[in-house]
Amino acid sequence: MIEFKQAAKTFRLANREVHAVKEVSLSIEQGEIFGIIGFSGAGKSTLLRLVNMLERPTSGAVCVQGVDVASLSQKELRKLRRRIGMIFQNFNLFNSRTVAGNVAYPLKLAGVPKKEINERVAELLSFVGLSEKANDYPEQLSGGQKQRVGIARAIATSPDILICDEATSALDPDTTAEILRLLKKVNKDLGLTILLITHEMNVIQTICDRVAVMENGEVIEQGSVFDTFTNPQHPTTKRFIESVQKDRPSDHLLSEWKERGGKQLYRVIFKGEVAGDPVLSRVTRKHGVDVNIVYGSVRELQGKLIGNLLVSFEGDESSVQQVIEELNIVVEIEEVSVHEG
Ligand SMILES: Nc1ncnc2c1ncn2[C@@H]1O[C@H](COP(=O)(O)OP(=O)(O)O)[C@@H](O)[C@H]1O
Ligand SMILES: [Mg+2]
Incomplete structure (x- = not known):
């Protein structure tokens, strides 16, 4: 579904270069929930941004459904972005629009007729459990509710892929669990492939099928979540695992x-x-x-x-x-x- 082929991204600043992503190769299969974990600055967000060409790789390639995204025309790129929904740590909602208005936005952009938009928005709000909040504004919502709106908006155009950038990092543990259940439902019921990044091993443990660990722009370990948890190889992976599983007395x-x-x-x-x-x-x-x-x-x-x-x-x-x-x-x-x- 998504393939990183020695994809690299270097930012050239006035006085130095930042190698944010260094020749990453990963293959994300259709229908799976793939997690990338790493500490802050590891290059996770940059890697995600390569998928929908918010950043262009400096070398290597990123393919979505077999197509090198760097080869797409502007028009094709707009079509690609409609097939990839995205949610963020800070929700990125429009505060001047209602909940329904936020969810309707990508449908309007896609030129969907008004009547269809209204039906689709109602259906999406029901799916994320926010039907009664349709006419509220984001500032009236809790963090968990805001992320539900984010999810409804991200899946509005029926994408094949959902990309989540630290989607639960601003939420408390109970709300995190609730949002992770909703993401699992998006994956299972709607069949979306999910690529998520996080610095929390708990998120990986709860919903991911496979995981890659990133450090200093590189993937240092990858495998099934079960194998990675039971037989971690890299010291950084071990640190992440220790953070969720207290398996050693002091x-x-x-x-x-x-x-x-x-x-x-x-x-x-x-x-x-x-x-x-x-x-x-x-x-x-x-x-x-x-x-x-x-x-x-x-x-x-x-x-x-x-x-x-x-x-x-x-x-x-x-x-x-x-x-x-x-x-x-x-x-x-x-x-x-x-x-x-
Ligand atoms: N637009 C940019 N210009 C310059 N440096 C950047 C830019 N975006 C990210 N970086 C740098 O790239 C590295 C990786 O950042 P990022 O991908 O945001 O990591 P993460 O999401 O894992 O915290 C960091 O050192 C960051 O400062
Ligand atoms: Mg980030």
Whole structure:
């Protein structure tokens, strides 16, 4: 649906160059929700702006439905932009227009007859749950309601793609969850491909199928959300994941454990099917070893379970070694190092 082919964007300022996006290659499939996460300044917004040619790539190409967007004429570009809806962190609504007026705007631009516009606006407002607010002005709305208007306006011309630039970053957690549910509905019921950028791992975890991590203009890691969460490769990806999943007690608690003469700790990670299997008690019982669960969580991600436990073992050394070897066959198990201090 969208393909970045070594797409790069360099801004040339008076005294220096900013390499905002450096040769990014990504392929976003039809019907998926693809998330790009990165800290502020990573180049996410610039990358999005390449898709509808708000920025022209300095090198490489961006293709939408197989067509290089840089090759389009002005007229073709206007048509392309009608197939790509966009929503923003600050909603970008027209304050002088009513809710209905905001949603009607892109339809007017597209030359839709007045009667059809009215019907379509009513349908869109009902879809986003704002029918009663049709004649209100944006300043009378909450942040979540404003973003609903933004979404209704973005999908008014029945686009194939919805691009979201930090669409929930100005919202509280409950409202964020509500907007993410609406985006999921847009994806499922209307079949839009969604490309979103965010600095919040929670957003990725909640609705994305696949994710790419950006840093300093580059994609440093990409994959399915499940694989990325369960097996992150890059330190930055690990930092993002730690922000949503507290899977390690504080260093303070761990060093206390060590000072008190606590045994070596192991992290045990169960994934998918295995999470329902009492493997830990089965293997330890077999070797006459006791297991002490020090810390842990079991979570659901993309419909699969992930267990993440910190354990120590009580038993003679060779039995404990056998337990670890046997567990290693079915789960991930690694020694946890305790930082002093
Ligand atoms: N129009 C511009 N002119 C000059 N530099 C820009 C422009 N737009 C973005 N940048 C720079 O490009 C880098 C990436 O910015 P941006 O794409 O907005 O990152 P993000 O959305 O991940 O926060 C930043 O260093 C930013 O200052
Ligand atoms: Mg940005």
